Amino acid sequence: MISRTASAMLHQLAAEGVAPWLSADGADGGADSADSVVDVLSHLARRRLVAGAVLAEVPSATLHRVCDALLPVYLDTDGRDGHVSVTACRGRGTGAENLVAAARDLYEGVGRTNLLVRLPTDPAGLMALRDCLALGIGVHAGPVYSVERYGEVLDAFFAGMERALASGLPLQEITSVVSVPVGPLDAAVNARLDAVRNARADTARDTAAVATARCLYGMREDRLSSDWWRVIRTGGAQLPLLLWTDSTPGQVAPLVGANTAHVFTVARLEEAAAHAQLAGEALMGTAPEGAQALKELVSWGVDMDETTRRLEEATTECVPPVRTES
Numbered sequence: 001m002i003s004r005t006a007s008a009m010l011h012q013l014a015a016e017g018v019a020p021w022l023s024a025d026g027a028d029g030g031a032d033s034a035d036s037v038v039d040v041l042s043h044l045a046r047r048r049l050v051a052g053a054v055l056a057e058v059p060s061a062t063l064h065r066v067c068d069a070l071l072p073v074y075l076d077t078d079g080r081d082g083h084v085s086v087t088a089c090r091g092r093g094t095g096a097e098n099l100v101a102a103a104r105d106l107y108e109g110v111g112r113t114n115l116l117v118r119l120p121t122d123p124a125g126l127m128a129l130r131d132c133l134a135l136g137i138g139v140h141a142g143p144v145y146s147v148e149r150y151g152e153v154l155d156a157f158f159a160g161m162e163r164a165l166a167s168g169l170p171l172q173e174i175t176s177v178v179s180v181p182v183g184p185l186d187a188a189v190n191a192r193l194d195a196v197r198n199a200r201a202d203t204a205r206d207t208a209a210v211a212t213a214r215c216l217y218g219m220r221e222d223r224l225s226s227d228w229w230r231v232i233r234t235g236g237a238q239l240p241l242l243l244w245t246d247s248t249p250g251q252v253a254p255l256v257g258a259n260t261a262h263v264f265t266v267a268r269l270e271e272a273a274a275h276a277q278l279a280g281e282a283l284m285g286t287a288p289e290g291a292q293a294l295k296e297l298v299s300w301g302v303d304m305d306e307t308t309r310r311l312e313e314a315t316t317e318c319v320p321p322v323r324t325e326s
Contacts, residue, residue, distance in 0.1 A: 001043045002266060006273040010049045016280060017258030019051035019081055021243065023265045024058075024066075038062060040266060042069040051081035054118075054140075054179075054245075054263055058086070060110075067112035074114040079172050080238055085140040087118040088128075096127035100135075103128065107137045116140040116175060121149055121312070126156045133160025133176060136169045142179030142243075143315050145308035147215045153178055154223050157240050161232045172236035179263070180216065181315070182209035182255065183246035188311055192302045201300045204293075208304075210254045211293035216242060217257055218287025249275035257283030 002010075010020045022044065024037040037058075044050035051073065053066055067084045074082025088103040103117040117132060118140040119125045125141065132139050133156075144150045157176050164174055189208035193201050220242065223229065229237075244255045245263040249272045252262060256278060264272065298304060 001040050002049075003270060003273065006269050007047075007049060009269075009273040009276065009278070010044075012278050013256070013262060014049075014051075016256050016278070017260070018256055019241070019261040020049065020269075021052040021054060021261050021263040022050050022269075023054045023245070023263050024056070038065045038069060041066055045069050045073050045082075048073065048076075051077075052083045052085070052177075052261065052263075054085045054243075056087075063110060064112065067110065067114055071112070071114055079114075079175065082114050083116045083138065083140075083175055083177070084112070084114060085116040085118050085177070096124040096131065099124060099128035100131045103132050103137055103139075104135065113173060114138075116177065118142065121153060126152055129153065129176075130156040130160040130163075133157065133174055134163035134167070136164060136174055138173075138175040140177045140179065140243075142245075143181050143312065144178050144216070145181070145185050145212070145311045146304070147212065147219060149308070149312075150178065150180075150216045150219060154220070154240065158223075158228060158232075161237055162228070165232055165235050165237075170236060171232060172238060175238050175241075177241040177243050177261070179243040179245045180209075180213060181246040181311075182213060182244050182251050183248050184311060184315075185209040185212060185308075186248070186251070188307050189297060189302055189304075192307060193297075193300060196300055198300070204297055204300055204302075206250065207293050208297060208302075209251060211290040211297075213242075213244065213255055214283060214286040214290025215294065217260070217283040218285075218290070221284075221287075247272070252276040253278050254282045256281060 013020050022041060041053055063086060070082040070084055088099060088106050099119060106117055107115055116138045119128050121141050121144055129139050129141050141153050144153060164171060186206050186209040190205050193205055239259050241261055243261045243263050252272045253276050294304060
């Protein structure tokens with residue numbers, strides 16, 4: 001299924017508190033492709049080498065099988081791991097209420113407690129995130145490219161969990177994860193640095209994503225030191241998870257941090273295992289360095305607000321997630 005080198009890297013990531021997830025975006029290639037995805041996930045789940053899955057468009061039967069394959073992981077970790085993420089399509093309209101309705105239909109239709117409904121992070125998506133958590137529906141929010149957007153996601157997380165707690169819902173069953181596409185962020189910033197045409201600016205290449213990740217990690221740690229987090233944590237709440245997605249091999253090692261996840265396709269996993277040199281915890285206490293690196297990018301003329309806005313606009317998070325077999 002995967003090489004010994006890749007297996008060893010998954011073990012090492014897990015030992016550092018990083019949950020390895022598998023992205024199965026190729027699952028819409030037909031029955032054989034879908035079966036292959038289920039086989040790989042089932043194999044890795046039995047060996048406890050995978051902690052979650054991100055799916056694109058898949059047949060409903062495949063979605064059920066993937067959820068069932070990861071359910072033992074979910075149960076063994078008391079709901080911390082073993083989740084399967086699929087998108088709630090806002091086909092009925094653009095408002096938050098339409099997203100919530102789609103999310104509820106999807107969650108109830110699949111009928112698996114380890115399902116996460118993927119939502120965008122635009123204003124309607126953030127409202128839907130809050131309302132879904134309040135209803136007890138686990139959510140995967142994304143994409144997040146900036147510190148400001150992540151702050152808004154955390155605000156929605158706390159508001160939703162507060163309402164869930166007030167409603168008496170079991171908070172340990174309500175999961176929130178946030179995806180940060182690190183590869184595309186570096187690529188977009190590198191393109192802007194190329195336009196500077198200054199050899200000194202080259203030293204800032206491939207720094208934006210790690211700098212942003214350090215700031216996000218620091219923000220989360222600050223928010224998790226609050227009195228209100230202690231209240232909902234006592235009620236059983238799971239830590240909101242940061243998912244690094246679309247990474248290059250060089251980004252894996254500097255993004256190792258406790259209570260994060262790294263999302264791989266099988267091909268990217270093998271590439272990372274062949275080239276990445278893991279060296280333990282790399283994010284704790286690095287937020288000041290991250291903030292300084294982002295300031296340096298601005299000093300080179302990179303408009304980070306504009307860059308991340310364009311990335312958000314170009315990212316299509318809402319695609320039909322489930323196909324009903326005819």
